[in-house]
Amino acid sequence: MASAHDTHHEGSHGSVKSYMIGFVLSIILTAIPFALAMTASLPKNLTVLIIVAMAVIQVVVHLVYFLHMDRSKEQRNNVSTFLFTVLVIALLVGLSLWIMFNIHIEMMAK
Numbered sequence: 001m002a003s004a005h006d007t008h009h010e011g012s013h014g015s016v017k018s019y020m021i022g023f024v025l026s027i028i029l030t031a032i033p034f035a036l037a038m039t040a041s042l043p044k045n046l047t048v049l050i051i052v053a054m055a056v057i058q059v060v061v062h063l064v065y066f067l068h069m070d071r072s073k074e075q076r077n078n079v080s081t082f083l084f085t086v087l088v089i090a091l092l093v094g095l096s097l098w099i100m101f102n103i104h105i106e107m108m109a110k
Contacts, residue, residue, distance in 0.1 A: 014068055022065025029058040 014022075033051040036042060042050070063069045069079050 014065065018065055022061055025061045025065070026058060029054050029061065 033054045036047050036050060040047070063082070067078075069075050069082065071079075
């Protein structure tokens with residue numbers, strides 16, 4: 001009788017080096033926005049833009065270095081599932097904001 005470990009295919013696990021690279025990048029991508037917010041050395045619009053950019057980059061770092069999502073054949077299902085989830089969330093949030101904006105405009109016109 002085969003156990004669950006015999007039939008389960010192990011995914012690609014990262015090495016200590018790749019985890020350390022991801023950890024260091026995560027620290028840097030957290031420290032930069034923190035420093036910008038604490039010092040207020042740039043205009044607010046630019047600071048917000050940099051913080052959002054660093055957040056997006058950090059999501060990519062986490063996906064690649066910690067969740068091991070890449071372009072390999074083994075990860076194709078995980079990547080497509082993730083992209084579909086992002087699409088659904090973007091549609092849900094975007095269309096909700098659109099509806100709320102239109103309701104706001106209609107209520108202010110009356």
